[in-house]
Structures are given as structure tokens and as C-alpha cells.
Amino acid sequence: MKIHQEAIDAIENFSMPDNVGFGKVMLPIMAQATYKDGQWSQVEVIPYQKLELDPTCKVLHYGQEIFEGMKAYNFKGNGPNLFRPEENLKRFNKSAVRMAMPEISEELFMGAVEEVTWLGRNFVPKRSGESLYLRPFMIASECNLGIKPSEEFIFLVLASPVGSYFSGASIKVLIERDMIRASSGGMGAAKTGGNYAGSLLAAIETKKLGFDQTLWLSAEDKESIEEMSGMNFFSVINGELHTPAISDTILDGITRRSLIDLAKSEGIKVSEYKLGITELLEKIKSGECSECFACGTAAILTPIASLHDKSGESYPLKQEHGPVAKMLRDNLLGIQELSIEDKFSWTKLLKK
Numbered sequence: 001m002k003i004h005q006e007a008i009d010a011i012e013n014f015s016m017p018d019n020v021g022f023g024k025v026m027l028p029i030m031a032q033a034t035y036k037d038g039q040w041s042q043v044e045v046i047p048y049q050k051l052e053l054d055p056t057c058k059v060l061h062y063g064q065e066i067f068e069g070m071k072a073y074n075f076k077g078n079g080p081n082l083f084r085p086e087e088n089l090k091r092f093n094k095s096a097v098r099m100a101m102p103e104i105s106e107e108l109f110m111g112a113v114e115e116v117t118w119l120g121r122n123f124v125p126k127r128s129g130e131s132l133y134l135r136p137f138m139i140a141s142e143c144n145l146g147i148k149p150s151e152e153f154i155f156l157v158l159a160s161p162v163g164s165y166f167s168g169a170s171i172k173v174l175i176e177r178d179m180i181r182a183s184s185g186g187m188g189a190a191k192t193g194g195n196y197a198g199s200l201l202a203a204i205e206t207k208k209l210g211f212d213q214t215l216w217l218s219a220e221d222k223e224s225i226e227e228m229s230g231m232n233f234f235s236v237i238n239g240e241l242h243t244p245a246i247s248d249t250i251l252d253g254i255t256r257r258s259l260i261d262l263a264k265s266e267g268i269k270v271s272e273y274k275l276g277i278t279e280l281l282e283k284i285k286s287g288e289c290s291e292c293f294a295c296g297t298a299a300i301l302t303p304i305a306s307l308h309d310k311s312g313e314s315y316p317l318k319q320e321h322g323p324v325a326k327m328l329r330d331n332l333l334g335i336q337e338l339s340i341e342d343k344f345s346w347t348k349l350l351k352k
């Protein structure tokens, strides 16, 4: 690892605005490593800067790219600590395999993430719900227009002090019944830019109709609920927690898995199965489904106020801020912010 003096100077001269939003303020440093001739270089921490890419480099044409989203916390100065970073590494490497990219060692990934977090430790916001959002990503940097896997790559880690992802306390969700996000055998489970690019046209319509997120259904039956564009989906039906089972069309969310473990530890029954949208909407109408919520690294746990169809039908939830969502959010954030006991050993406190 090489830490350039210019990066240390840049962070020393940085000042952070009070209201950071999401992904708008970037720390003035980044970590970078390059892959060539079958080998990764050492990680270098350098000042945040523009990338110089040849216009033929493969990521620009064929989208060979993967990323992760992870957070460091420093609530009331208790940190800096990361939340289950080894799970992000595992998922990054799974995405790499699916996108024909080289896997990355624990030493390189964690070294880069931890060093950027450590150097930026004074800029991890300290209020509850705020954090330092870390964005490790890898791009195909070989230059030529042949459709072949790249043999050269760049790995980078960026950091952004963030507040809430959504401006409101709950969201309105539009059911997408025409377009699909992923199909079996595709790349829906990989955290790759194409999955997010493919959701944007639906996001425009969702927004135009006055809603916040798109709910995607299965390509197979246009009925089973899958996920939202950047987060997983949960519902509470007769006091039990339901979420679509993970498949190769759904991103295996680390927040999703953590909420399942937390719910089970609180004695709540969790079902991971194929839930049809027709059944869910009936259960919302009858009141059997009392709460729905979205979860993800960026979204944390965000309650859903209502589901909507393009035909104009609305399905408001009985409880916009229900007790299950509240309990799970409080427990998750409490562990992440080191304000309640972490009996799962999910948090990693950074020290030097």
C-alpha cells in the first residue's frame, strides 16, 4: 500500500458541509489498484481525481463493471467502524466471476476500504442514520472494440459522507408490470451497472407518476415479487416477515440478510418464498399485510406508505410506520452505530 502525501494533504484541507445529502459530497481521496498481465498492482491512495480513459476502453462500450455499496459509522464518535465488510468482499467477487472479471484478494479489498475510511475518519458524520458511504468498484480498462473479456482492469474505492437516501420518511412504490429487471441465467444477482441502467426508464415513469421506487416482478410469471431497483422488498403478513427468496435474478442484500437474522432473534417467523403480487395486494386490502418496507445499504430500512398500479389503483398500507419495521430499523442502526450490543459480531471497529 502506498499512501501519497498529496492525499494526506487533501484530506487535511477538506471541510465537510453540514447537510451532505446522498452521494453528492466526495472525500478528496481515493484508493486505486490496476490489473495487468494477470496480476494486481499494490493499492495506492491518491487525491480524488478524474480518470483518464482511452475512448475505446471496454467498460465504456460493453459495460464490464461491478461495484459495492458499504458504510462506515462514527455515531457520537464511537467508530469508525464498518458493517460486515467481508460480506461485501464476497459479493464483489461473486459479481466479478459473473462479469468475467478477476477476483480480488481480501488484503487488497479490505486494505483499500479500511485505509480510505481511516484517512477519512474525521468526516464520518456522527448523527444517527448518517455514515460514510464507500463505493468500491472495478472497470474493464483494456482499450479496443473487440467483444472479448478485458485483460486489464482498474479497482477504485471512493468515499462519500451521506445522510438519508430518500428525502421523505416513507416511500410510494409503483408496480412495474411491463418491463422486467432480470431473467434466470442472466446477471440480475450481480452488482453491475447494467442492472441499474436497465431500471432507469422505469424510474422515469415512476417519478412522473409521483412515486419513489419501482417494484420489479419475475420475468418468468410477471407475478412473483422480486426486488426494487436498488433495494430488497419485505412485507409483514399476519405478524410474520415475508421476503422473496434469493435467486439468480435478485441481489443478495447484506441488509436483507441482517434483517432476517434480527427478526428471527426477536422471535419473528421469517418466510423466504415466491410471493405473488396479486396475493400481496389482496392481503394489503384485507389488512392481513400490515407493513411493507425496502432495505439496502443506502436505504437502510425505509417504510413503504403505499403500492400503486399504473391503472391508477392505490394500495395504502395499514401501518406506514409499523412496529416491525421500527423495531428492525432501530436494532439494525443500533448495532451499526455501536449503541446496542452486537451479538452477531457484525461490526468491525477500525484502530491503528
Ligand code: COI
Pocket (backbone or CB within 6 Å): 068, 069, 070, 229, 230, 231, 296, 297, 298, 299
Ligand atoms: C446500495 O444500497 O449501496 C446500492 O448500491 C443501491 C443504490 C441505490 C445506491
